[in-house]
Amino acid sequence: MKFTAFGRTATVRTVMLAGVAAVAIPASVSAQDTDLEEVQQQTDSDGDNIPDAADASTGNVIIVTATKREQTLQETPVSVSVTSGETLERAEIRDLQDLQTVAPSLRVSQLQSSANTTFIIRGFGNGANNVGIEPSVGVFIDGVYRSRSASSINDLANVSRIEVLRGPQNTLFGKNASAGVISVVTREPQFEFGGSASFTYGNFDQIVAKADITGPLTDSIAFSLDGTYNKRDGFVDVVNLDEKINERDRYVVRGQLLFDNGGPLRVRAIGDYSKIDELCCYAGNVLAGPTVPLLFAVGGQLAVEDVFSDRAFLDTLPVNDIENYGGSVQADLDLGSLTLTSITAYRELRAFNQQDVDFSSAAVVSEFRNQAVDTFTQELRVASDFDGPVNFLLGGYYFNEKAKQNSGLDNGEDARAFFDLLAGGGTPGTLSFVESQLGIPVGATFAEGPSTREFFTLDNESYSVFGQVDFEVTDRLTLTAGFNYTDDRKDFSLRQDSFDPLANVNFVDAVIVGGIAQALQIPTSQVTPGVIQQFAAAQPAGFQQIAAIATTPCSAGSPPPACNQLLPLQALQFLPPFLAVPNAVEPGRTNDDNLSYTLRVAYDVSDRVNAYFTYATGFKASSVNLSRDSRPTNADYTPGPFGSTILAPSSPIRDAGIAVPNLSTGSRFAAPEESEVYEVGLKADFDRMAFNLALFDQTIDGFQSNAFTGTGFALVNAGSQSVRGFEFDSTLTPIDPLVFTFALTYLDSKYDSFPGSVVGDLSGQQVAGVPEFTIATSATYTHEFGNTGNLLIGRLDYYHESNTQILDGVPDAPDPIALARNYRREVNQVNGSLTLALENGFEISGFVRNLTNQRYLSQIFPGVAQPGTISGYPNQPRTYGATVRYRF
Numbered sequence: 001m002k003f004t005a006f007g008r009t010a011t012v013r014t015v016m017l018a019g020v021a022a023v024a025i026p027a028s029v030s031a032q033d034t035d036l037e038e039v040q041q042q043t044d045s046d047g048d049n050i051p052d053a054a055d056a057s058t059g060n061v062i063i064v065t066a067t068k069r070e071q072t073l074q075e076t077p078v079s080v081s082v083t084s085g086e087t088l089e090r091a092e093i094r095d096l097q098d099l100q101t102v103a104p105s106l107r108v109s110q111l112q113s114s115a116n117t118t119f120i121i122r123g124f125g126n127g128a129n130n131v132g133i134e135p136s137v138g139v140f141i142d143g144v145y146r147s148r149s150a151s152s153i154n155d156l157a158n159v160s161r162i163e164v165l166r167g168p169q170n171t172l173f174g175k176n177a178s179a180g181v182i183s184v185v186t187r188e189p190q191f192e193f194g195g196s197a198s199f200t201y202g203n204f205d206q207i208v209a210k211a212d213i214t215g216p217l218t219d220s221i222a223f224s225l226d227g228t229y230n231k232r233d234g235f236v237d238v239v240n241l242d243e244k245i246n247e248r249d250r251y252v253v254r255g256q257l258l259f260d261n262g263g264p265l266r267v268r269a270i271g272d273y274s275k276i277d278e279l280c281c282y283a284g285n286v287l288a289g290p291t292v293p294l295l296f297a298v299g300g301q302l303a304v305e306d307v308f309s310d311r312a313f314l315d316t317l318p319v320n321d322i323e324n325y326g327g328s329v330q331a332d333l334d335l336g337s338l339t340l341t342s343i344t345a346y347r348e349l350r351a352f353n354q355q356d357v358d359f360s361s362a363a364v365v366s367e368f369r370n371q372a373v374d375t376f377t378q379e380l381r382v383a384s385d386f387d388g389p390v391n392f393l394l395g396g397y398y399f400n401e402k403a404k405q406n407s408g409l410d411n412g413e414d415a416r417a418f419f420d421l422l423a424g425g426g427t428p429g430t431l432s433f434v435e436s437q438l439g440i441p442v443g444a445t446f447a448e449g450p451s452t453r454e455f456f457t458l459d460n461e462s463y464s465v466f467g468q469v470d471f472e473v474t475d476r477l478t479l480t481a482g483f484n485y486t487d488d489r490k491d492f493s494l495r496q497d498s499f500d501p502l503a504n505v506n507f508v509d510a511v512i513v514g515g516i517a518q519a520l521q522i523p524t525s526q527v528t529p530g531v532i533q534q535f536a537a538a539q540p541a542g543f544q545q546i547a548a549i550a551t552t553p554c555s556a557g558s559p560p561p562a563c564n565q566l567l568p569l570q571a572l573q574f575l576p577p578f579l580a581v582p583n584a585v586e587p588g589r590t591n592d593d594n595l596s597y598t599l600r601v602a603y604d605v606s607d608r609v610n611a612y613f614t615y616a617t618g619f620k621a622s623s624v625n626l627s628r629d630s631r632p633t634n635a636d637y638t639p640g641p642f643g644s645t646i647l648a649p650s651s652p653i654r655d656a657g658i659a660v661p662n663l664s665t666g667s668r669f670a671a672p673e674e675s676e677v678y679e680v681g682l683k684a685d686f687d688r689m690a691f692n693l694a695l696f697d698q699t700i701d702g703f704q705s706n707a708f709t710g711t712g713f714a715l716v717n718a719g720s721q722s723v724r725g726f727e728f729d730s731t732l733t734p735i736d737p738l739v740f741t742f743a744l745t746y747l748d749s750k751y752d753s754f755p756g757s758v759v760g761d762l763s764g765q766q767v768a769g770v771p772e773f774t775i776a777t778s779a780t781y782t783h784e785f786g787n788t789g790n791l792l793i794g795r796l797d798y799y800h801e802s803n804t805q806i807l808d809g810v811p812d813a814p815d816p817i818a819l820a821r822n823y824r825r826e827v828n829q830v831n832g833s834l835t836l837a838l839e840n841g842f843e844i845s846g847f848v849r850n851l852t853n854q855r856y857l858s859q860i861f862p863g864v865a866q867p868g869t870i871s872g873y874p875n876q877p878r879t880y881g882a883t884v885r886y887r888f
Contacts, residue, residue, distance in 0.1 A: 077480075077602040077612035079166040079681060079694040079727060081105070081743075085159045085187070089885075090780075090795050090833055092847045094155050094208070094230065096139075096182065101799040101829060103164045104745040104774040105727055106182070109858045111873055113353040114250075114280045114320040117149040121166050121180035122698060123723045123749035123770035124675075126706050130713050131371050131405045132458055132492065132626030133706055136179035136673060138169070142186055142270060144328045144345040145175050147401060148373055155274075157252050158212045158226040160187045166727065167698060168618025168675045170596040171466055171482035175377075175399050178618035178675040178700060188268055189222035189258040190214045195888055202847075202881020206232035206248070220261035227253040235877055236282040236310045238317065240301060240361045245279040245318055246876075264334040269327070276322040281873065282312055283359050286823065286860055289868025294421045298414045300362025307874050308855045313361035315412060319354040326375075339383050341395075349373040357864040359871055363412025365451070365864060375401040381466075389472040397464040402457075405626055409451040409575065416446040423572055431502075434569060438505055439524075445502040452575050453497045456626040462488040468598070475604075482598035488621035490590045494630050494668075496578035503573040506661040507566035508550045508644040515546035529657075532646060551641045567642060574865050575628065576643075576662035585636050585652045592672050594619040610683045618675035623704050624668065629712030631666030639664055670704040670715045691730035698723050699752070707758045708861045709811045719753030721767060737782045745774040759809025759816035768808040768820065769859075771801035771827075789839030794832075801827035807860050812867050823870070825856045841887040848880040 081103045083093075093099055097108045097117060107120040111129065119125050119137040126136055131148070139146045162184050169177040195213035200206065212226035229251040234244030254272035259265070284307030285292075292304060301313040326347030333340040351371045358364040381395025416431065424430035435442045468482035498504065516535050517524040519542060536543040554563035582588035598616040605611055632653055640647030643662040648654045653663075677698040684691050699722040706715050729743035749770040754762040778797035784790065803826040809816035830852055835845035856875050863869030 077600060077610070077614070077681065079105075079679060079692075079696070081164045081166075081729065083162045083164075085161060088159055088162075090793070090835065090845075091797060091831060092833065092849055092883075096184075098849075099162060099164075099182075101797065101831065102776055102778075103162075104729075104743045104776040104799075105166050106164050107769075109873075110281065111859055112281055112283065112355060113318070114276050114278045114322060116281075116353075119149065119182060120769075121164065122696070122725070123747050123767055124179035124698075124700055124703070124721070126704055129708070130623075130625065130627055130706055130715065131373070131403050131456070132624035132669075133704065133715065134176045134620070134623065136176065136620055136700075136704070138173055138175060138177040138181045139184070140173065140181060141184045142328065143183075143330060143343045143379070144326075144347070145173075145375075145377055145399070146347070147175070147375055148349055155208075155228045155230050155250060155252055157210065157228040157254060158187050158224070160185045166694070167614075167677045167679060167696060168596070168616045170486070170618040171468060171484045171598045171616065172393075175397065175462060175464070175486075176620045178620040178673045186254075186270075187212075187214075187224070189224040189256050191216045191222045191260075196885060198883055198885035200881055200883040202232070202879055204233045204235055204879070206230075206879070206881055208883075217257075220259060222258045222260070224256045224258075225254070227251065234279060236312050238312045238314050240313050240315075241317065243279070243317060245312065245314075246282050247279050249278045250274065250276040266332045266334070268330045270329075271325075271327040273325040274323070276320060278320045279317050280320050281318060282310070283861075283871045283873055284308070284312070285359070285869070286857070286872040287868070287870035289863060289866055289870070291418075291422060291863070291866040291869055294418055294426065295358070295360045295362045295364070297421055297426070298362050298364075298417045300358075300360040300364070300414065300418075302360040307857065307872050310874075310877070312359070314356045314359065315361050315363040316354065316356040316366045318356065319352070321352040323350040324348075337384055337386050339385070341379075341381050341383070343377075343379040345375075345377045347375045349375075357409075358866070359863075362414045362418060364415050364418050366410050366412065367407070368410075369405060369407040371403070371405045373401065373403045375399070390469065392467065392469045394467040395465075397466065399460065399462040401460045403460070403626075404458075405456040406454070407456075408453040411446055411448050411451050413448050415448060416443070419446045419572060423569060430569075434502070434566065438502075438510060440501045440505075445500060450499050452499065452628060454578075454628055455495045456493070458490060458492045458624055458626060460488070460490045462486060462621065477604075478602045480598065480600040480602065482600075484596045484619075485593070486596070486619060486621070487593045488591075490622060490624060490669075492588045492590075492624045492626065492669075493581060494578070494588070494626065495580040496628055498575045498577050500575055502569070503576045504661055506643055506645060507564060507570060508547075508640070508642045509646045509661065510566070511550035511564050512546055512644075512646050515549065516543075519546070547647060551644070551647070570642060571867070573662055576664075577660040578628065578630075579632060579653070579658065579660050579663055581630075581668060583653075583658055584656045585658070586632065586668060588668075590622040590624070590669055592621045594621075594672065594674070608685050612679075612681045614677070614679045614681070616677050616679075618673075618677075618700075620673040620675075620704070622672050623670045623706075623715065625666075625670070625713070625715040627713045627715075629666060629709060629714055630668050631664055633667060634665050637663060637665055667715050670717050671702050673700050673702050673704055673717075675700040688733045689730065691728065694727045696723075696725065696727075705754070705757065707808070707811070709758055714758045716756055716758070718751055718757070719755065719763070720751070721749070721754070722752050723747050723749040723767075723770070725749075737784075739780045740778070742777045743775065747772060747774075757808065758811050759820070762808055762817070765808070765817070766805070768805045771804040773800070773802040775800040791835075791837040793835040793837060793845075795834075796830070796832045799827065799829045799831075801825070806857055806872075810860075810870060811862050813862075823857070823860050823872075825858070827856055828852070828854055843885040843887070844882065845885075846880070846882045848878065850876065850878045853878040 100106045100108045110117050121137050134147050165181040169181045173181050193215035197211040200208035208230045210228045214224035216222050230248050232248035234247035236246045252274040257269045259267040288304045303309050303311045328345035330343045354368040357367045378398040383393045384391045420428050420431045431445050432442050464486040466484040471479045513527045517527050550564050552563040553567045554565050596617045596619045600614045602612040637653040638649050638651045645659045653659050679696040681694045701720050703718040703721040705718050725747040727745050732740040749767040751762045751765050776799050780795045783792045806823045806825050807820045809820045813819045829850050831849045833847040837843045857872040860872040
């Protein structure tokens with residue numbers, strides 16, 4: 001496909017003035033950064049930069065690879081925003097979490113750990129909290145898919161640009177791009193010696209050091225090395241431990257080799273290693289439920305409903321230890337009108353997280369997760385460059401991944417006292433009484449030590465065949481058709497050991513067994529399943545009477561002994577026995593395949609205005625619930641009243657004799673997502689203004705919702721989730737030194753059908769966490785001191801999210817949907833920087849992010865094992881500092 005756009009001619013100085021103001025919205029001058037670097041390497045005999053003429057139209061020099069071909073932003077008939085490496089520096093954007101302030105359709109949130117980040121485009125996104133769930137937004141770094149957010153959130157080093165592709169992208173990106181793609185492109189090695197070094201110091205004693213160097217090893221081999229180190233004190237005081245959390249302590253190193261002898265073969269090899277070792281992340285108390293006084297009663301402390309005080313009380317510091325490393329080799333073979341490309345990659349991710357999940361200084365419950373993910377990918381494709389009207393791209397993609405997680409919950413020394421008070425409504429002694437009645441050793445329930453140990457594995461093998469054909473009907477009209485066939489297979493295993501003896505007893509079954517033992521005058525140990533069946537057959541009336549007592553909660557109208565006094569204690573059975581997978585009924589396997597396609601019409605209205613219409617479908621394979629909330633489906637098991645196994649009706653699991661006490665239903669995995677989008681776009685590029693407009697109607701059927709329930713995560717499919725809206729971004733250069741950008745995104749997002757959510761029927765409801773309006777705008781002014789080449793660059797940007805409900809609902813609340821409506825977020829963030837860039841390569845700049853120190857909640861969630869309590873993650877406070885940089 002070819003879009004045509006022409007722009008004005010200007011000097012390189014004009015390119016510099018505009019280029020330093022490059023912003024991702026639409027970042028229409030960002031590719032000029034690359035042109036500038038190349039020009040700056042050209043020197044005359046006196047060593048001065050030569051201001052050669054260059055095409056400096058506001059838009060047509062941006063090179064992007066959104067369609068896996070090099071095209072200008074103006075030529076690319078896709079809704080895409082581009083952020084240049086220079087913009088990342090000027091705006092002090094250090095990782096993908098900060099990127100959202102310049103890419104308004106993207107939302108990024110960091111939650112319970114440094115490895116837990118969720119990417120959302122146009123209101124669609126999931127993953128991060130569950131190692132079995134890959135995100136709906138695919139993240140690619142130098143063409144290599146990163147299947148888990150922990151492998152992509154570290155500091156961005158030596159980045160050339162970041163492309164955010166909005167809407168389904170499956171026909172060209174083979175793995176999990178049903179909601180969109182984030183593509184990070186780093187700078188490749190150069191055959192001229194150069195590099196840079198920078199040092200930043202900011203508040204909270206932040207230190208950021210970066211360096212990169214590149215140059216030739218031989219006439220045909222170039223190298224580059226780069227690294228970044230980022231360390232900062234935490235901004236949250238753990239009062240009782242005299243420590244600080246929400247710190248930064250991470251680094252990245254990377255090396256590259258490029259073979260290019262001017263012949264048909266070009267090879268780029270990349271190896272990298274990154275490390276995160278941080279105390280993160282703080283969750284403050286938003287709503288103090290009835291359990292909070294019980295925490296105080298056992299000696300605990302917390303900042304009650306004071307989430308923005310940045311004061312925490314913990315008995316265990318939140319540990320995050322993440323290693324991410326791997327390598328890739330990309331080979332391009334030019335055969336004239338055809339180009340063959342191969343990208344081979346292997347990566348390993350190791351992540352350990354430990355956290356005090358009751359978020360108080362009482363030693364009640366802590367959690368750890370130890371994850372390992374090994375990934376191999378291979379992409380092959382061939383692209384044509386014919387003079388005729390037809391061009392094509394055809395490729396294949398192979399993905400093989402092995403994921404493992406060992407995790408668990410541990411009871412602290414205050415756990416038994418806390419849960420005893422919870423069982424007795426504030427009065428101690430209930431647990432001891434229940435233990436004596438059930439034959440459980442007194443003191444065994446909620447005893448200090450391991451509560452659960454979990455062992456999960458997931459093997460995923462997938463392959464895709466994709467292609468795209470462009471047919472130029474006329475010089476202005478191009479028709480495009482693309483497809484992607486994906487076959488995805490997953491094998492998984494789940495096992496959990498639940499050590500709490502109370503959770504291993506079903507109170508209905510216990511009463512039934514006791515009643516039968518009393519009727520037969522035998523010990524309860526002799527009441528086997530066979531004895532129960534014989535008694536029910538021989539004395540049906542007696543059995544029904546015992547069952548009626550076992551399933552009747554006590555009340556004024558039904559006092560003991562005609563009722564079951566133990567039923568209220570079911571609220572304390574947080575972690576019942578777990579039915580391992582595979583088993584006689586559940587094979588622990590998914591097998592999905594899908595054909596996605598794209599149809600597009602692109603038309604050059606004029607040399608400066610281009611329009612397109614796209615219809616596309618997308619696909620994301622099944623995700624697996626690798627958590628302690630993984631449960632059999634309703635088709636495999638139907639529990640009896642109050643989770644009874646004895647009274648459970650016939651089902652495959654019950655009939656196979658493998659049901660465990662208190663077994664409930666839920667999901668082992670979520671079925672695939674299938675997305676669809678209708679999109680109309682208009683792109684215009686004039687002398688001093690450029691804009692992009694996209695109107696869309698996008699739907700995902702079977703959206704994979706992963707909701708926290710207070711003890712784990714429930715993975716379910718929403719029937720249908722849709723969003724309608726538009727994206728507008730523009731760049732205006734009224735005079736050469738001054739550049740304005742403005743971007744506006746409007747999203748009308750709702751659940752068309754979601755009757756089975758964990759908080760009730762959400763059908764027809766707006767999707768929480770998706771702002772209706774998002775604005776990102778900036779102004780950059782560049783002043784040159786005479787003709788010296790010395791520049792003073794001022795930048796101010798503003799990011800806004802309209803008032804938005806944070807969470808769909810609060811599980812276990814009396815009215816979970818209504819309660820969640822009380823918690824909303826509005827974002828108004830101002831960032832700024834001032835840079836003095838000298839002609840000799842030295843720069844000094846000052847910056848501030850979140851200038852007004854606005855505080856808001858990025859997410860809320862129900863308190864762990866604390867009904868009625870709500871916790872939340874606040875955003876980062878104001879940060880500021882200064883950077884010294886030298887380029888050579």
